[in-house]
Amino acid sequence: MDSKKTVLIVEDEKNIVDILRFNLQREGFGTLEAYDGEAGLELARSARPDLILLDVMLPKMIGFDVCKALRESGDNVPVIILTAREEEADKVLGLEIGADDYITKPFSMRELIARVRANIRRTAMVASASQEDATPVAGDLTIHTDSCQVYRRGRHIDLTQREYELLTFLASHPNKVYSRVDLMEQVWNYGYVGDDARTVDVTVRRLREKIEDNPATPVYILTRRGLGYYFSTAQ
Template identity: 35%
Template sequence: MSTLLLIDDDPALLEVVSLALEDAGHQVLCAKDGLEALRMHEQSRPGLIVSDVNMPRLDGFALCRKLRQAGDFTPLILLTSRDNEVDEALGLELGADDYISKPFSTRILVARITALLRRDELRRGGQARQSRFVQGALELDPERLECRYGGLLVQVTVTEFRLIEALARRPGVLFTRDQLLRQIRDDDCIVVDRIIDTYVRRLRRKLEAVSPSFSEIETVIGMGYRWRDG
């Protein structure tokens, strides 16, 4: 059983969604805004966070930013009532692992949660027991979810770790956006494949922050991405 933190200022939505998540076998903690959620997160350390974007006092974007800046990479899904690609991209830029636009099916939410928890579980055990992977200046430690470039630590989310691992393990191989999404998400939910561009852009920025000359992730216009071979 996983403990989830569900955050929304709509009491009716909290009740409906929390019941659905409990029926799926999870323990659910509920908060009505970001400030309350931060306190509950500090006390309970949930395995995953589901947060609305539009909330009083501290909204979902600000909550995500605070957690990531503090080095906390608990898997996080943002809920947005504005079906707007800019909102989705902003959430991912700030470090969210996924997003769902309202209104949404609780079945879809449960599927996304299951996929994210599976990724996190795999990197903690099972596949996480793999030895450290090295590709040039890049070092990946699945057990610790650690990414280093040139010996310097790069703070990444679970999704970002899976993305860079997928690319780096097969240098020179071209991956389409759809292929990368299938490798990093582990679910059957329909998502616009262009969202992979946001994941890649965010990952590049983090790597460039520790190595300004970083250029290992190549864009093949109209096709997708690959890790530079040699």
């Protein structure tokens, strides 16, 4: 990394904060800490960290509400949700309100550091790509890479950062089928997958709900049964 990146840890268990701080600083990151949701949101807005590790069950304001508040104000800082709960609904909710990733406690520090690096690297890649002026067009869908905005029939479509990245990746390789493992590696920048491939399905579903007239019969993001997803140019 060219300059030190800062990670904001929002977690009410001091022992977990201490462990995260020690390991992140050992890996060259700067750290900030908050022990409740309200303080975390205030610090996120004032300090502008490069990434947030955000616990779900927090005093004063739960993690989901912190993430939602950031996204509603237009802040696209990468957010990794930390949750001790295994329920699928929690993971889906985190993604739907704009979190970039989730990791379930207990987690290995090696895995967490890898995810932190991947999400920060992805953000840097998007910032670099946003300097390009190319505007890929398919059917009545227009992607403005200079402003990272998507329009359909001239109407702006509000996508999360991850939804935008998935769409632009698939659209830049039209009609090429990518498995969930491929997409986790190419879009999420993960060299391992496991159960997290479910994240791809959730993101595709959310993307279809926003860009398709009928998400049940999509024309842009299509499924090749047993193989994966692809962006169709045959509208």
